[in-house]
Amino acid sequence: MNLSQLSPFTPAVIDEVESVSGNDPIAKRLRELGFVNGEPVRIVARGPLGADPLLVQIGFTRFALRRAEAQRVRIHLAD
Amino acid sequence: MSHSLIALVGNPNCGKTALFNQLTGSRQKVANYAGVTVERKEGRFTAPSGRVFNLLDLPGAYSLDATSPDEVITRDICLGRMPGEAEPDLIVCVADATNLRLHLRFVLEVKRLGRPMVLALNMMDAARKRGIRIDREELERQLGMDVIETVAIRTGGAKALIEHLDRTVDTQAARPAAIEDDVHAQVRRILAAAVAMPRATSAIDDRIDRVLLHPVFGLAILAVVMFFMFQAVFSWAQPLMDGIANGVTAVGAWVTAMLPDGLLRSLVGDGIFAGLGSVLVFLPQILILFLFILVLEESGYLPRAAFLLDRIMFKAGLTGRSFIPLLSSFACAIPGIMATRSIQDPRDRLTTILVAPLMTCSARLPVYTLLIAAFIPARTVWGLFNLQGVVLFVLYVAGIVGAFAVASFIRFLRKDKSEHALLMELPSYRMPSVRNVAIGLWERALIFLRRVTTIILSVTIILWFLSTFPSPPAGATLPPIDYSFAGRLGHLLEHLFAPIGFNWQISVALIPGMAAREVAVSALGTVYAMSGTEDAVAAQLGHTIAAQWSLATALSLLAWYVFAPQCMSTLAVIRRETNSRRTVAVAAGYLFGLAYLAALVTYQIARVLS
Numbered sequence: 001m002n003l004s005q006l007s008p009f010t011p012a013v014i015d016e017v018e019s020v021s022g023n024d025p026i027a028k029r030l031r032e033l034g035f036v037n038g039e040p041v042r043i044v045a046r047g048p049l050g051a052d053p054l055l056v057q058i059g060f061t062r063f064a065l066r067r068a069e070a071q072r073v074r075i076h077l078a079d
Numbered sequence: 080m081s082h083s084l085i086a087l088v089g090n091p092n093c094g095k096t097a098l099f100n101q102l103t104g105s106r107q108k109v110a111n112y113a114g115v116t117v118e119r120k121e122g123r124f125t126a127p128s129g130r131v132f133n134l135l136d137l138p139g140a141y142s143l144d145a146t147s148p149d150e151v152i153t154r155d156i157c158l159g160r161m162p163g164e165a166e167p168d169l170i171v172c173v174a175d176a177t178n179l180r181l182h183l184r185f186v187l188e189v190k191r192l193g194r195p196m197v198l199a200l201n202m203m204d205a206a207r208k209r210g211i212r213i214d215r216e217e218l219e220r221q222l223g224m225d226v227i228e229t230v231a232i233r234t235g236g237a238k239a240l241i242e243h244l245d246r247t248v249d250t251q252a253a254r255p256a257a258i259e260d261d262v263h264a265q266v267r268r269i270l271a272a273a274v275a276m277p278r279a280t281s282a283i284d285d286r287i288d289r290v291l292l293h294p295v296f297g298l299a300i301l302a303v304v305m306f307f308m309f310q311a312v313f314s315w316a317q318p319l320m321d322g323i324a325n326g327v328t329a330v331g332a333w334v335t336a337m338l339p340d341g342l343l344r345s346l347v348g349d350g351i352f353a354g355l356g357s358v359l360v361f362l363p364q365i366l367i368l369f370l371f372i373l374v375l376e377e378s379g380y381l382p383r384a385a386f387l388l389d390r391i392m393f394k395a396g397l398t399g400r401s402f403i404p405l406l407s408s409f410a411c412a413i414p415g416i417m418a419t420r421s422i423q424d425p426r427d428r429l430t431t432i433l434v435a436p437l438m439t440c441s442a443r444l445p446v447y448t449l450l451i452a453a454f455i456p457a458r459t460v461w462g463l464f465n466l467q468g469v470v471l472f473v474l475y476v477a478g479i480v481g482a483f484a485v486a487s488f489i490r491f492l493r494k495d496k497s498e499h500a501l502l503m504e505l506p507s508y509r510m511p512s513v514r515n516v517a518i519g520l521w522e523r524a525l526i527f528l529r530r531v532t533t534i535i536l537s538v539t540i541i542l543w544f545l546s547t548f549p550s551p552p553a554g555a556t557l558p559p560i561d562y563s564f565a566g567r568l569g570h571l572l573e574h575l576f577a578p579i580g581f582n583w584q585i586s587v588a589l590i591p592g593m594a595a596r597e598v599a600v601s602a603l604g605t606v607y608a609m610s611g612t613e614d615a616v617a618a619q620l621g622h623t624i625a626a627q628w629s630l631a632t633a634l635s636l637l638a639w640y641v642f643a644p645q646c647m648s649t650l651a652v653i654r655r656e657t658n659s660r661r662t663v664a665v666a667a668g669y670l671f672g673l674a675y676l677a678a679l680v681t682y683q684i685a686r687v688l689s
Contacts, residue, residue, distance in 0.1 A: 025146055025500075026498060026500045026502065028144075028146075029141070029142070029146060029500065029502060030502070032141055032142045032144070032184070033141060033181065033502070034180060034181055034184065034263065036263045039263075044285070044288065045288055045289075045292040045386075046294070047294075047386065047387065047389060047390050048294035048295070048297060048298050048387060048390075049390040049391060050390055052389075052390050053386060053389050053390065053399075053501055055288070055292065055386065055505065057280060059178075059180035059181060060177060060178045060179070060180055060181070060276070060280065061178055061180070061181045061504060062280075062504065062505040063502060063503065063504055063505070064382075064385075064386045064389065064399070064501055064502075064503040064504075064505060065501060065502060066389070066393070066500075066501045068498060069498075069500060069501065069502060
C-alpha cells in the first residue's frame, strides 16, 4: 500500500519512495527529508476538504504532503 | 585586525534567524544577493576579547543538492564559489535539538564539504523540557566537530557559542570524519549512540494540532483569527493614520511657508509632501498587520493555516504557501509581493505575484468610501445589513474571486504541467519572542519606507510636472490642470473611456492617480477646482459628483478600481522581485484589461437597468 491509503494514527513503516518519472525531484526531496526504508511513519491530520493534504509524522518532524506526493511512498503496516 | 567571517547555515525552522538576531541585535544589513531575489542578511558582533565577527545568515536549506535558488546560494557560499562573496572562515551549522533526525542529515552533508565548522545545538531548553538527553561529547566524537549548546530565544543563550568562537576561530581547521554513503543509516547510529528521546513528538503539539487542524473547529478558529486581525488593522490604525496625515501636512505647511510663492513651493507642497503623506499614512496598518503575521508565524500557526487552505488554493492554481503573501496584500501589495519569496516553486510564486494586486489594499478604501457615500443609500437590506456595507463587502469578494479566476486561468495557459510540490514542514509550536517580533517589524518598516519613498518620490515629482506644465494661458477660465500635459492626456483618454462611462474629469484624475490609488480623490478635487484638506475636498466632492455623475458611472468606477493597477510602487516591486520587464507588462496589461472589461460590463448593465 502507499502512504495516501493509510488511516490516521495507524503506525506504519516505509519501504521506499518510488519515482514517477526518471528524474523525479519530488521523490528525491522526500528521500532527503527522511522518507527511507525502515522509517516509522504515521498520519496525524488531514486537510478539511477532500482529506487533502495529509500531515505526516516521520521521526520527530511533521510534513504536509499532498495526496499525489504521498502516493509515491510505499509502506506496510507496523506489527 | 581582520574580521572573521562566519556563515550560519541550517535547515528551515532550526531557529537560525533567532540565533542571528541574538548574536547581532539590530546591527543587521538586509539586501539581495547580486542578480537574484534571495535575501542576504549580514550582521556583526564584538566578542568580549574585542574581536569583531561578521556574520552571514544563509538561507535555510534541507539539502545542498539544491532544488531552489535559496539552496544554490547556501551551497555556493559554503564552498566559496559565490562570485563577490568571501569564503567564510568558519561555518556554524545550526540544528534543532528536538528535531535531530532530520537536521543531523544536513549537518553531515555540510561536513562532507570539508570546511572548518561547529555545530550549534539550538533549542536546548525545549529539548530538556521534553526529556531529551543528549550526550554532547559523544556527539562531538561521532561528528568530528565541536558541539555547542544554544538557546537562541533567551537573552545570553548564545554566550557559550560566542566564547567558543572567540577562543577557536583562528585555530579551527576542518577535521576529517568518515561520511558514509547511506547518510540516513549514519544518522540513526549517531542518534542511538548519543541521544535519548522519551517520545518522538511533543505531547502539547499533538494536543494543539488536534484542535487547530480539526476539519471543522480548525477552519472556524482560522476564520475568527482572520476576522479579529482585520478588525484590529482597521480600528487600531485609524488614530495613528490621522496623526501621521496631520503631522506630514503640518510639516509640509511649515516648510512651504518659508519658500517664496512659485514653482519650487508647488513642487515641495503639492509634489513631495502630498506624495509622501499619501504613502506614509499606510504605515500603521502595515505594521499592525505585520505584527499579527509575525506573531502567528513565530508561534508556528501560519504554516497550519496554509495546511488548512492548501486544497482550496491548489484548486485555484495557487498553493497553501500563497496564503501569507495574499494576506499581507490586504494591507498593501508591496510587502505581500516581497513575502512571496517563501514560495519555493517558481511557477506558484509568479502566479501569487501576479494576483496579489487584486487583494483589496487599504489604498482603495478612500476611493471606495467616497463613491459609496455619494451614490449608495444607507438603507437596511434584508432587515439586517447596511446596503453601503454590503457594497463594500462585494468589492472585497470581487477581488478575491478575481484572483482565484486569474490564477486558474494562468494554470490553464501554462505549458509546464509538471506537478507542484507542497512538501511543507509544520514546526513545533513556540512562544513568540518579543525580540524577534520587534526586529522583524523594524526590518519590514525600513524596507517599506526605503522602497516606497524612493519610488513614490520620483513618481510624484514626475506626475506633479505633468499636471503643472504647461501653465494656463493668461485669462484662462478652466482649472489650471486642464491646460497641462495630464489634462491633455485625460481629454485624449476620454474617448477611450467613454464606453465605460468616465467623463473627462475622471479621465484626467486617473493620471495622477497612477502614483497611488487614493491620489485620485485629491486629483478629482483639483479637477473640480476645489481646495482645502483632503477631508474637506472629499466632503464637497461627494455632493458635486452625486449631482453630476450617473449611478452607472459611479458603479463603473468602483468596478475599475477593483482591478486597475493604479499603483506605480506595486509595478516597481514586481519588477524588482521578478527581474523581468515582461512580467510587469503582463501584470499591468491584464489588470488594466480586466478593469476595463469589468467597468464596461458594469456600466452597460447599470445603464440598461436604470
